Amino acid sequence: MSMRARQWRKLRRIFDPRDFRLANGCREFAQAPQAVVFTDFVRIYFSTRCRDPAGGGNYLSHVAFVDVAKHSFEILAVAGHTVIPLGRPGCFDEHGIFPLHVLRHGALLYGYVCGVNRRVSVPVDSAIGLAVSRDQGLTFQRVGRGPLLAASLHEPCLIADPCVRVVNDVFHMWYIFGAGWQRSGTSPTIDRIYKIGHAQSPDGVRWAKDDGRQIVSARLGADECQAMPTVIELAGRHHMFFCYRACHDFRHNRARAYRLGHAHSDDLLSWTRDDDEMRLERSADGWDSEMLCYPNVFACDDAVYLLYNGNDFGRHGFGVAILD
Numbered sequence: 001m002s003m004r005a006r007q008w009r010k011l012r013r014i015f016d017p018r019d020f021r022l023a024n025g026c027r028e029f030a031q032a033p034q035a036v037v038f039t040d041f042v043r044i045y046f047s048t049r050c051r052d053p054a055g056g057g058n059y060l061s062h063v064a065f066v067d068v069a070k071h072s073f074e075i076l077a078v079a080g081h082t083v084i085p086l087g088r089p090g091c092f093d094e095h096g097i098f099p100l101h102v103l104r105h106g107a108l109l110y111g112y113v114c115g116v117n118r119r120v121s122v123p124v125d126s127a128i129g130l131a132v133s134r135d136q137g138l139t140f141q142r143v144g145r146g147p148l149l150a151a152s153l154h155e156p157c158l159i160a161d162p163c164v165r166v167v168n169d170v171f172h173m174w175y176i177f178g179a180g181w182q183r184s185g186t187s188p189t190i191d192r193i194y195k196i197g198h199a200q201s202p203d204g205v206r207w208a209k210d211d212g213r214q215i216v217s218a219r220l221g222a223d224e225c226q227a228m229p230t231v232i233e234l235a236g237r238h239h240m241f242f243c244y245r246a247c248h249d250f251r252h253n254r255a256r257a258y259r260l261g262h263a264h265s266d267d268l269l270s271w272t273r274d275d276d277e278m279r280l281e282r283s284a285d286g287w288d289s290e291m292l293c294y295p296n297v298f299a300c301d302d303a304v305y306l307l308y309n310g311n312d313f314g315r316h317g318f319g320v321a322i323l324d
Contacts, residue, residue: 008280008306008321013287014073015066016317017048023082024062026050031061031314032099032161032228033307035298036109036137041067041076042300043137044307045083046318047098060086061096061116065137070300073320084111084131084140092117092127092147099228099294102137103164103204109133110204111140112162112173115147122181122190126160127151128173130205149175149199154212156180158194161228164204171201172268174229174240177212182223184248191247196226196240198269216242216263217273223247226261228294231268234304234323238265239278241306243293254282258293260308280306280321287316294318 017030026048034045045065052058063084067077084100087093093115101112111131119125127147131140149159158178165172176194183190196216199209218224229242240263246256260280263271283289288310296307304323310316 006278006323008278009324010280010283010288010319010321011073013310013317013319014068015044015046015075018316020078021080022048022062022064022078023080024050024060026062026064029061029313029315030064030317031309032294032296033309033318034099034101034296035300035305035307036102036104037070037298037300038136040070042070042073042298043067044318045100045102045137046314047096047100049096052095058118059096061098062086063097063100063140071303079138081139083138084113084142087115087117087142088145091115091145092125092150093129094118095124099161100131100140101162101164102133103166105166105204107134109137109140110164112148112164113140113142114160114162122157122192124158125151126158128159128162128175143205148205149173149207149209151178152209152211155197155209158192160194163228163230165231166204167268171204171207172231173199173201173207173209174215174231175199175209176227176229182247187248191250192225193223193247194225194227196229196242215269215271216240216261218244219261219273219275220244220246225250227258228296230295230297232297232299232304238268239263239297240265240271241278241295241297243295245291245293254290257291258313260292260295278323280308287311288319 096116155177
C-alpha cells in the first residue's frame with residue numbers, strides 16, 4: 001500500500017485532566033502530548049496549568065505524565081508528583097514548560113524543555129533547554145539553568161516546540177522560531193508569528209541551527225503560524241506533522257483555528273508540503289470539532305499512532321488516531 005493511500009483513523013480521547021488530581025494544583029489543560037514507548041506501556045508527557053499564586057490571573061505550566069497500556073490506551077497510572085520543577089526567577093523557564101520532548105539516549109532520557117517566561121511588551125518569550133532523567137522518566141534534572149537554543153540574529157524571539165531525532169549518529173532538531181509580533185488593526189491583542197526551523201548537533205547539546213530559514217512552505221500566506229513539528233520515518237521517507245493557523249482571530253473562529261499539516265522529505269533538509277497526505281480532519285462535533293493542534297507521532301510495535309489536542313488548545317485533554 002502506498003503512503004498516499006494511508007489515512008489516520010481516530011480512536012478516541014484518552015485523557016481529560018478534569019478527571020484526575022495532578023501535582024502542583026493543576027486541573028486545567030493537557031497540552032502537547034509526547035509519547036515514550038516502554039516495554040509494557042506507553043508514557044505520555046504533557047503540559048498542564050495552574051493559576052500563578054503571585055496573582056494577576058496568569059497561569060504556570062507544569063509537566064505531568066500518564067502511563068497507558070499499549071494499543072488499548074487504557075490508563076494505568078497518572079503522575080502525582082513534580083516531574084521537573086520550573087526554572088528559577090529570571091530564567092527562561094520561570095513561568096512554564098510547554099512542551100517537554102523526550103528522547104532515549106543510551107541509558108538516559110533526554111528531555112528537551114521548552115521554557116516560557118513572561119514579558120512586558122508582549123505576553124511571553126521562550127527558549128529550549130535540556131534536562132536528563134536517570135530514573136526512567138519519573139523525574140528530570142536540568143543540565144544547566146540556561147537554554148540550548150534561544151533567540152538569535154535572524155530568529156529574534158520565541159524559540160520553542162523541539163522535536164529531536166538521531167539519524168546516522170547526527171542529532172536533528174525541528175523547532176519553531178518567532179518571526180515577530182503583530183497587531184490586527186486597532187485590536188489591543190498582539191499575536192505572534194512563528195515558522196518551523198531546523199538545527200543539527202553531534203551530541204544533542206551543542207547545536208547549529210539554520211538561522212532564520214523557514215523549512216516548510218505556508219498555505220495561509222506569509223503570516224501563517226506553524227507549530228509543534230513531529231517527525232517519523234515511514235517506508236523509507238521522513239514525514240513531518242505539525243499544526244498551523246491564521247495569525248489573528250484564531251481563538252474562537254473555526255475557519256482560522258489550528259488544523260494539522262504534513263510535509264515529507266528524503267534528506268531531512270528539504271521538505272515538500274502536502275497536507276492531503278495522511279490527513280486528519282476535525283470532527284463534526286465534540287471535543288475536537290473546532291481545532292486540531294499539537295500533534296505527536298510515534299511507532300509502537302507494528303502500529304503508528306498520532307496524539308493530538310482538540311478544542312481550546314487542549315483544555316479538555318488529548319486523543320489518539322492510528323495510521324491505517
